[in-house]
Amino acid sequence: MGALSRERIVATAVALLDADGEAGLNFRALGARLRTGPGAIYWHVANKSDLLVAATDAVLADALAADTTGHPPREAIRTLALGVFDAVDAHPWIGTQLARLASQATTLRVFERIGQQVRALGVPDAAQFDAASALLNYILGVAGQNAANARSQPPGTSRAEVIGTVAARWADLDPAEYPFARAVAEQLRAHDDRAQFLAGVDLILAGIATLRPPS
Amino acid sequence: MGALSRERIVATAVALLDADGEAGLNFRALGARLRTGPGAIYWHVANKSDLLVAATDAVLADALAADTTGHPPREAIRTLALGVFDAVDAHPWIGTQLARLASQATTLRVFERIGQQVRALGVPDAAQFDAASALLNYILGVAGQNAANARSQPPGTSRAEVIGTVAARWADLDPAEYPFARAVAEQLRAHDDRAQFLAGVDLILAGIATLRPPS
DNA sequence: TGGCGCTTGGAACGGCGTTCCAGCCATGTC
DNA sequence: GACATGGCTGGAACGCCGTTCCAAGCGCCA
Numbered sequence: 001m002g003a004l005s006r007e008r009i010v011a012t013a014v015a016l017l018d019a020d021g022e023a024g025l026n027f028r029a030l031g032a033r034l035r036t037g038p039g040a041i042y043w044h045v046a047n048k049s050d051l052l053v054a055a056t057d058a059v060l061a062d063a064l065a066a067d068t069t070g071h072p073p074r075e076a077i078r079t080l081a082l083g084v085f086d087a088v089d090a091h092p093w094i095g096t097q098l099a100r101l102a103s104q105a106t107t108l109r110v111f112e113r114i115g116q117q118v119r120a121l122g123v124p125d126a127a128q129f130d131a132a133s134a135l136l137n138y139i140l141g142v143a144g145q146n147a148a149n150a151r152s153q154p155p156g157t158s159r160a161e162v163i164g165t166v167a168a169r170w171a172d173l174d175p176a177e178y179p180f181a182r183a184v185a186e187q188l189r190a191h192d193d194r195a196q197f198l199a200g201v202d203l204i205l206a207g208i209a210t211l212r213p214p215s
Numbered sequence: 216m217g218a219l220s221r222e223r224i225v226a227t228a229v230a231l232l233d234a235d236g237e238a239g240l241n242f243r244a245l246g247a248r249l250r251t252g253p254g255a256i257y258w259h260v261a262n263k264s265d266l267l268v269a270a271t272d273a274v275l276a277d278a279l280a281a282d283t284t285g286h287p288p289r290e291a292i293r294t295l296a297l298g299v300f301d302a303v304d305a306h307p308w309i310g311t312q313l314a315r316l317a318s319q320a321t322t323l324r325v326f327e328r329i330g331q332q333v334r335a336l337g338v339p340d341a342a343q344f345d346a347a348s349a350l351l352n353y354i355l356g357v358a359g360q361n362a363a364n365a366r367s368q369p370p371g372t373s374r375a376e377v378i379g380t381v382a383a384r385w386a387d388l389d390p391a392e393y394p395f396a397r398a399v400a401e402q403l404r405a406h407d408d409r410a411q412f413l414a415g416v417d418l419i420l421a422g423i424a425t426l427r428p429p430s
Numbered sequence: 431t432g433g434c435g436c437t438t439g440g441a442a443c444g445g446c447g448t449t450c451c452a453g454c455c456a457t458g459t460c
Numbered sequence: 461g462a463c464a465t466g467g468c469t470g471g472a473a474c475g476c477c478g479t480t481c482c483a484a485g486c487g488c489c490a
Contacts, residue, residue: 026477037439046480099314101363108396115395127414129402132395136413138349141356148316180330180347181323188343200349207422241446252447252470263447438485446477454469
């Protein structure tokens with residue numbers, strides 16, 4: 001049957017992570033699925049951290065594959081950001097992984113793609129680094145939050161249910177201490193994560209637009 | 216001698232986390248420092264996750280203590296954001312913790328503080344939720360990145376050294392694949408994390424300013 | 431055919447979070 | 461002053477994890 005290989009190990013790791021989250025990935029379960037022992041896996045993979053990085057890279061490769069040449073920079077950035085968002089949404093365990101920066105190469109690739117478009121936007125040289133960093137940090141922040149939200153609920157629960165529960169909790173907060181959360185509880189109930197994520201990107205892009213020198 | 220208490224346990228946990236990072240906190244080391252066994256600790260603390268949440272809350276309480284009443288909203292937001300930044304800078308292990316949202320109450324408190332100021336900025340009702348979320352996600356994103364950077368180096372290394380190493384790596388990248396990273400390598404070397412963080416906050420605030428209806 | 435080096439997989443190690451429980455000690459009662 | 465009570469302690473033990481080790485298997489080349 002299939003020979004052991006790094007690709008097969010990483011693919012199986014992704015499957016385990018998707019099924020049971022970060023806790024679902026361990027070398028014994030991995031060995032069972034691959035019909036081998038822990039030792040054999042270590043021949044192809046340095047350690048668990050290495051495996052997690054490889055799994056993150058594998059999943060994010062698709063998100064970064066979208067070709068944006070020819071698109072206006074704003075659209076390219078939105079497409080790229082949504083690609084990352086959708087990847088994290090489909091594989092919540094990536095959120096934690098990205099926040100750990102263990103996958104430096106992947107993070108750098110995202111940063112580079114963003115930076116190229118920031119440059120294309122006509123942002124002054126001196127501000128390009130800050131602008132690209134702000135976008136990257138926002139994207140990674142949302143990734144972490146979304147992953148945490150997904151993890152905080154049993155896998156079967158629907159998103160509407162989850163949001164409804166949180167909205168109810170917000171609406172019940174002390175009005176003196178949490179006026180804002182109470183006020184936006186209804187907006188929380190009605191909101192769409194993806195759209196809100198994009199609204200944040202647009203907000204940063206609007207801020208970046210104010211940096212452009214009058215030509 | 217000092218009786219065991221939740222406060223003493225949490226304080227010791229913070230000390231261990233500050234000294235050796237997330238790996239430094241375990242119930243045996245904690246027991247040794249408190250001259251007791253693991254069992255006694257469990258009388259005051261539900262489990263490790265509970266302890267981490269309590270430790271995060273304890274450290275972040277200071278950051279949120281800064282009184283900003285009377286300040287203009289922009290300044291209040293900047294002060295609040297810097298408070299979180301400095302807390303994470305001083306205790307890098309919080310970064311991971313915030314990204315995990317395990318400490319929902321703490322995150323909510325930060326969100327509330329931001330939201331109140333967003334409201335004071337005159338942002339239209341319908342956009343307040345998105346604006347506050349964008350700011351929160353950006354802050355949490357930076358927290359995660361900074362914590363990861365701090366963790367990626369042995370504790371003794373100076374920040375200048377670390378940044379120098381990364382800048383050198385960026386400068387050596389393939390010009391065809393990473394033109395942007397190469398171009399900003401020098402800006403990376405010269406940049407200040409705290410100032411760059413604030414630049415990102417200002418960028419989002421500038422974007423938020425474009426939302427204000429002409430009065 | 432024989433040997434050799436890449437690959438396998440199961441056993442074992444040390445460390446972790448957590449549970450369990452026998453005992454301690456301060457307090458309240460007669 | 462003896463004694464029961466119950467919150468609290470701390471050490472032993474359990475099961476799981478990442479990781480290491482090594483005896484055995486396998487295919488290729490001389």
